Amino acid sequence: MLSTRSVPVVRATLPVVGAALERITDRFYRRLFEECPELLRDLFNRGNQANGSQQQALAGSIAAFAGMLLERPDDRPDELLLRIAHKHASLGVTPDQYRLVHRHLFAAIAEVLGKDTVTPEVVAAWDEVYWLMANALIAVEARLYRDAGATGADTWRRMVIAERRTETRDTVSLTLRPADDRPLAAFRPGQYVSVQAQLPGGARQIRQYSLSGAPGRAPWRITVKRVAADGAPNGEVSHWLHAHARPGVALTVSAPFGDLVLPPGDGPLLLASAGIGCTPMLSMLDHLARTEPSRRVTVVHADRAPATHAHRDELHALVARLPRATLHLWYDDPDDAEPEALPGRVDVSALDLPDGVTAYLCGPLPFMRAVRDGLLHRGVPARSIHYEVFGPDLWLGQK
Known part of the structure; x- marks a missing residue:
């Protein structure tokens, strides 16, 4: 719940901050990648960065969360943030990274809006918004890691492609078996895994693919559609998998995550x-x-x-x-x-x-x-x- 001191400040400044959020997030990512280029190389989707969709998604999530704090102060934020938390867990996001994000995000806010707008009072109020959102995500992600049997945020394991099947001209399915003797993690119908691809130039890009078989049925199966490459880096991982994913090739794969899962019960x-x-x-x-x-x-x-x-x-x-x-x-x-x-x-x-x-x-x-x-x-x-x-x-x- 947002403090009574911060509510009127966030309410008064939300239209200004909201209108500038895409410029703020664009500047934020530029600052972040200047200091930590390995995050763009190995964690963030370079295609989504290039087309601006990641910036739009971050702006939308911040605006939605701030609006929820103002309009529904008694609601728990978990449902709003669950999809984000599952995606973060599939990437191995850690609590330390939220502090890094905070530093660059608030610097970007000051640079875009200027010191006349971003007063100490405004900074304090939006700092509260940020940490309410960040701490809620950290808590949900910790639970997801624990449920996945992970040590910290390390949910990765080596899998070997057992079979490759052409489904359509642009789509292949890959069945995956563990590279060791450990059993496969349980998953719920509808969940996905992240797959790391070691690309030319050394980049380790990550993409998510749904598990398309029933839980408890081994091996796992994912299906990869070759994304039209309308300019690098769009489709770089799907093209790499289509070119190199053959039986016997090892891939690094996350534990299953995702909140689009069947509910209990017998309803239609x-x-x-x-x-x-x-x-x-x-x-x-x-x-x-x-x-x-x-x-x-x-x-x-x-x-x-x-x-x-x-x-x-x-x-x-x-x-x-x-x-x-x-x-x-x-x-x-x-x-x-x-x-x-x-x-x-x-x-x-x-x-x-x-x-x-x-x-x-x-x-x-x-x-x-x-x-x-x-x-x-x-x-x-x-x-x-x-x-x-x-x-x-x-x-x-x-x-």
């Missing part, structure tokens, strides 16, 4: 995905087929065409194992390979959704926004709609 579900967003849904469906086959499930997937739909045959097979599941497909360019599919974009109004449905969305942000808007229009409560973003969460605070 909607699993809606687009493109490579199908991967966490495969894990959920596999788990349901093994443990709760009578649960009512509506499955929706959108793609460019049947030929670009990764794991299409597997999706059909999983849905067929669930007696009360229905599958609805939309393609930009449908063909005879899927005669029942509909053309164009997903139309939520065409779905037969039961009362009390809980929705899980994964795919490009425009797809998820459109589906979420359609579900809200149909009366599905916002609390019952969950999502996963591959990359910086630009949706946080904008829903």
